Amino acid sequence: MSRAWVRLGYFLRTSLAGLRTSPVTTAVSVATIGVSLVLVGAFALLLANMEELLGRFGDDLQVTAYLEDGLAPEQIQELVRIAHTVEGVQGARIVSKQEALERFRTGVGRGSALLEGLGENPLPASIELTLAPEHRSAAGMARVVGSLQGLSGVRELASGQDWVEGYLRALALLRGIGWGLGLILALATLLIVANTIRLAVFARRDELEILALVGASRAFVNGPFLLEGVLQGALAGALALGLLYALFRLVLPGFEFGLELLLGGVAPRFFAPQEMAALLAGGAALGLVGSAAALAGGGRA
Amino acid sequence: MSAGGTRGRGWPWRRAAASAAPLPRAPADGAIQIYHVSKSYSAGNFALRDVSLRFGKGEFVFLTGPSGAGKTTLLRLLFAAEQPSEGQIVVLGRNIARLRPSAIPALRRRVGVVFQDFKLLERRTVEENVALALEVVGTPRREARAKVFAVLKQLGLQHRRYHHPLSLSGGEQQRVALARALVNEPEILLADEPTGNLDPTLTLEIMDLIASAATRGTTVIVATHELEIVRRYGKRAVRLEAGCVTEDSLTGRVHA
Numbered sequence: 001m002s003r004a005w006v007r008l009g010y011f012l013r014t015s016l017a018g019l020r021t022s023p024v025t026t027a028v029s030v031a032t033i034g035v036s037l038v039l040v041g042a043f044a045l046l047l048a049n050m051e052e053l054l055g056r057f058g059d060d061l062q063v064t065a066y067l068e069d070g071l072a073p074e075q076i077q078e079l080v081r082i083a084h085t086v087e088g089v090q091g092a093r094i095v096s097k098q099e100a101l102e103r104f105r106t107g108v109g110r111g112s113a114l115l116e117g118l119g120e121n122p123l124p125a126s127i128e129l130t131l132a133p134e135h136r137s138a139a140g141m142a143r144v145v146g147s148l149q150g151l152s153g154v155r156e157l158a159s160g161q162d163w164v165e166g167y168l169r170a171l172a173l174l175r176g177i178g179w180g181l182g183l184i185l186a187l188a189t190l191l192i193v194a195n196t197i198r199l200a201v202f203a204r205r206d207e208l209e210i211l212a213l214v215g216a217s218r219a220f221v222n223g224p225f226l227l228e229g230v231l232q233g234a235l236a237g238a239l240a241l242g243l244l245y246a247l248f249r250l251v252l253p254g255f256e257f258g259l260e261l262l263l264g265g266v267a268p269r270f271f272a273p274q275e276m277a278a279l280l281a282g283g284a285a286l287g288l289v290g291s292a293a294a295l296a297g298g299g300r301a
Numbered sequence: 302m303s304a305g306g307t308r309g310r311g312w313p314w315r316r317a318a319a320s321a322a323p324l325p326r327a328p329a330d331g332a333i334q335i336y337h338v339s340k341s342y343s344a345g346n347f348a349l350r351d352v353s354l355r356f357g358k359g360e361f362v363f364l365t366g367p368s369g370a371g372k373t374t375l376l377r378l379l380f381a382a383e384q385p386s387e388g389q390i391v392v393l394g395r396n397i398a399r400l401r402p403s404a405i406p407a408l409r410r411r412v413g414v415v416f417q418d419f420k421l422l423e424r425r426t427v428e429e430n431v432a433l434a435l436e437v438v439g440t441p442r443r444e445a446r447a448k449v450f451a452v453l454k455q456l457g458l459q460h461r462r463y464h465h466p467l468s469l470s471g472g473e474q475q476r477v478a479l480a481r482a483l484v485n486e487p488e489i490l491l492a493d494e495p496t497g498n499l500d501p502t503l504t505l506e507i508m509d510l511i512a513s514a515a516t517r518g519t520t521v522i523v524a525t526h527e528l529e530i531v532r533r534y535g536k537r538a539v540r541l542e543a544g545c546v547t548e549d550s551l552t553g554r555v556h557a
Contacts, residue, residue: 003439010436021424207422213380214481215410216437218403 007220014224015231018200026232029196033236034243036185037283041244041271043178048275049268050171054164061136061164063089063129063144066156069097071125075153080127086147088135093128097121124155138164186286193232193290197225201294226291233287237280245270331391332358332489332520333379338388340374340544348374350544352388356522358488361515363531364524366541372524375541376491379522380412381405393488410438412489413482413519415511417497419474421466421481427453428462431480438485452484456510472503479510483519490514492523496530504530512536 019026065083067076080092095103100123131140141159148157201208211221248270271279333356340349349371356362364372377383378390381397390397395408413434421430428449435445453459456476466474475495482490492511496504508523508530515521525531531538540548 003441006436006439006441009442206420210420210422210433211437212406213409213414213420214434214437214485215406215408217406220406220437 007223010220011223011227015228018204018224018228019231022200022203025196025199029192029232030236030239032192033189033233033283033286034239036189036286037237037240037279038243038247040178040182040185040282041240041279042247043174043181044275044279045244045248045268045271047171047175047178048271050167050174052269054167054171061131061141061160063131063141063148063157063159065127065129065148065151065154066124066158067126068153068155069124071153076125076127079151079153082151083127083129083148086129086144088131088140088144089129090132090135091130093130095126095128097123097125100124100126138168189286190290190293193229193287194294196232197229197291197294200225200228222295225295226288229287229289229291229294230284231287233283233285233290234280235283236287237283240283241271241276241279332356332360332393333522334389334391335375336389336391338378338385338390340371340378340383341386347544349378349385349541352541352544352546354539354546354549356520358520359515359518361512361521361534361536362523363534363536363538364522364541365526365528365531365538366547367526369543370541371544372526372541373493374544376414376493376522376524379489379491380414381408406437410434410485411487412491413485413487415475415478415482415490415492415495417494419466419478419498421474421477423465423467426463426465427458427469427477427480430466430477431484434481434485448484449480452480456480470503471499472506475499475503475507476510479507483514487519489520489522492521494525495523496525496527505533508534 065079067079071079076094080094083089083092098121101121104123129144131144134140135143138161141161141164145157145159145161148154208221248268252268333354335352335354338349338352339347341347352371352375364375366372374383378385378397379392381392381400385398388398392408393411395404400408422433425433428446431449431452432445435448440448450459450462453462456479458473458476458480461469461473461477466477469477475498479495490511495511496507499507504527511521511523512534523530537549537551539546539550
């Protein structure tokens with residue numbers, strides 16, 4: 001057995017003993033880090049799901065050119081030809097007045113009886129333009145709309161551009177709030193961890209004095225405290241993951257309507273394995289930095 | 302290597318030119334050399350004043366003197382718990398005044414220290430207390446247990462190895478502290494009033510154990526104010542008063 005293993009074994013034994021000797025302080029510290037991670041994790045989960053929706057929604061992004069009434073089929077074909085020359089346009093499909101009416105009928109269901117009194121079909125014919133994948137964005141749509149604007153025979157151009165831009169703005173805002181919240185919680189958590197470790201150093205000052213006396217290096221004295229911080233953080237990370245999963249499974253279904261509004265019917269997903277690992281690592285890193293701060297701040301006996 | 306006659310690694314490895322005065326040559330077997338050392342904690346208030354001493358390898362020395370004479374300060378300087386205000390101290394070839402903090406642990410692993418108040422960890426067993434000195438140097442557990450058992454047996458404590466310090470008598474606690482100091486086979490053993498808390502019978506028991514370390518080649522320095530012990534062992538005695546050496550039985554010098 002190499003000396004490094006012996007040392008690691010000592011660090012582990014000592015830090016576990018440290019966690020056991022002050023269970024209340026440890027529990028408070030773990031719970032605090034855990035709550036912070038739950039809040040940040042919940043935000044991250046929401047953002048991840050919203051970004052996912054944006055990605056999926058992009059597949060359906062299209063630009064619709066509503067046509068003036070009375071265009072000859074050749075004129076419509078000419079518009080389709082022009083549309084195909086615009087950068088980013090992948091396909092074009094003509095929707096006749098009749099087809100538009102059928103779609104409307106299907107769309108409104110039983111209310112279609114209302115249409116009976118209309119007489120003449122009020123819906124315009126249109127050309128639906130699908131975008132190449134790399135152009136499925138607000139900017140891509142804006143470019144296509146800009147190229148087709150003002151063409152003779154085109155009455156109006158419609159796209160999901162405004163909606164996408166609004167969604168992106170909301171996403172950016174949430175991301176900003178998430179970062180701000182994360183930063184504040186990280187700072188608060190660091191203070192709590194640092195305080196816990198400082199208390200641990202104080203509780204073991206006799207031992208540290210003796211360790212120094214028998215020739216323990218600084219790394220040997222500090223190692224168990226750093227590991228104690230890491231263990232607290234990782235434990236809190238696991239706790240946070242468990243809580244988040246419970247919330248995801250048990251509480252989320254109760255908010256179906258709100259979810260539908262936010263995610264547009266996309267089934268919400270939980271963290272991927274690497275995201276869970278990142279949350280655990282984040283907790284451990286918080287613990288490590290907190291205890292390092294405690295030791296650097298004169299916590300050493 | 303010129304001044305100081307230091308061995309192998311260490312002093313004066315660097316900044317030798319900055320040394321104020323060349324150090325006198327020490328004996329080849331010198332474990333500790335102290336040159337004109339003073340220590341003051343506040344201006345004009347000296348705990349030690351111009352102390353020069355030399356202790357050889359395997360030598361057994363008593364530091365005597367009344368309370369506040371500077372015995373503890375001198376011992377603390379020897380295991381680098383403090384730095385001298387003036388002068389040079391060379392311990393096992395390392396100049397304490399120039400020792401980087403990161404080099405202190407390595408020196409302390411070669412120096413065992415015993416205190417009047419034992420300094421044992423109450424929550425740990427006797428075996429764990431002694432093993433602490435081996436853990437810091439990364440001794441594998443099985444090897445450490447064997448070494449701890451051997452030293453406890455030598456000190457007559459093997460049957461107490463799973464006990465906690467508070468369940469032991471004062472003499473037994475001091476023997477545990479001594480076991481911790483000796484388990485690494487130190488080249489120097491420093492004892493600060495090791496029998497201060499013990500009755501006369503236990504005092505002799507502990508002193509015999511400390512003296513036996515010197516016979517195995519360890520330099521032993523015992524600070525005590527109990528003159529009876531000093532007379533009984535008939536070893537070299539250095540007397541300190543008000544921070545100054547007033548008597549050294551080796552040289553026969555008596556200072557004013």
